[in-house]
Amino acid sequence: MVDRPASSAQAKASLLETVRAVAASFFGVRGSRAHERDLSRLNPLAVIAVGIALAALFVLGLLTVVKLVVGS
Numbered sequence: 356m357v358d359r360p361a362s363s364a365q366a367k368a369s370l371l372e373t374v375r376a377v378a379a380s381f382f383g384v385r386g387s388r389a390h391e392r393d394l395s396r397l398n399p400l401a402v403i404a405v406g407i408a409l410a411a412l413f414v415l416g417l418l419t420v421v422k423l424v425v426g427s
Contacts, residue, residue, distance in 0.1 A: 368396040370405075377405045381413075 368376070376393050379385040385393075 366396065367398065368393070373397055373401050373405050377402060377409055381409065
């Protein structure tokens with residue numbers, strides 16, 4: 356008997372797919388079909404970790420832009 360690979364709906368999402376899903380949710384551009392697919396594939400702890408990391412990068416980016424504009 357030959358083992359079949361898991362279908363794409365059952366396979367766990369990669370780190371890049373998790374980053375894409377979280378980034379899309381930051382801007383609210385995730386479609387309902389993609390949302391349903393992500394619910395079954397994404398690891399909740401990975402989503403939380405990526406969300407915190409992207410939020411921190413966003414804040415650091417804003418601080419950098421403000422420092423460049425203010426000049427100090």
